[in-house]
Amino acid sequence: MIVTASVCELCAESREVVLWQSTDCRVVRVDDPAQPGFCRVIWNAHVREMTDLDAASRSILMSVVFAVEAAVRQCFSPDKINLASFGNVVPHLHWHVIPRWTDDRHFPEPIWGRIQRTSTTIRPVIDDPELAAAITCRIAQEGLA
């Protein structure tokens, strides 16, 4: 008999670079050259929707999301920030924090939309330790560190 276990990929250890983590959640960097400051905030427990969390947990998670937004704005000076929580493919609560530029590949569409152009603009180069430091600093300002 072959037994195949269904494992949630966000319950498993992240293969992506972890920029910050706590017992509640973690911030990983998404390897997307088109959106170089793209981060994901992942709730550690396997929860499906924001309204499956209690109010205190929701507040913690959103404070981390907004701290990441602030750090990404500081480091990358994007034209816009996009925030999204879908979980259609992996129904384990996570937030996308995406810096957008008016001349990026999909703008003004979301990055899941139709490609609008080829973009060759050079974006700020921020390495993982620098981005991690900016996020850690912003999270500390939120009183969560």
Add this chain to the structure above:
Amino acid sequence: MIVTASVCELCAESREVVLWQSTDCRVVRVDDPAQPGFCRVIWNAHVREMTDLDAASRSILMSVVFAVEAAVRQCFSPDKINLASFGNVVPHLHWHVIPRWTDDRHFPEPIWGRIQRTSTTIRPVIDDPELAAAITCRIAQEGLA
């Protein structure tokens, strides 16, 4: 000389059905037959990003977003909720609260992604007063009414 005024469509009065409103923000129903409980939460002031709001205002806005999520889940029993704040076209802070079904037109893509199928499944029919009442009740539970 021709002077054209650039008016933000979210600063103007909503043409959509307003389900709930306060001095801070409003909830409107999006007329999308494919996603019948699709709501938008719009911050009344012309603000660009979540991190342009102070912490108290962010908390108020997210509490309304989550109250709407709870009401939409209650009324429509979707398979998943999608939350997103983009503002690429209209950079005035607003949140999409979108009920999703595994057999809807775009699933598992976001609704801005590629169409996956023709969907003819009948969804729950909830009229505006009923949805407005559910949202108002959930917002009251958040202590915001």
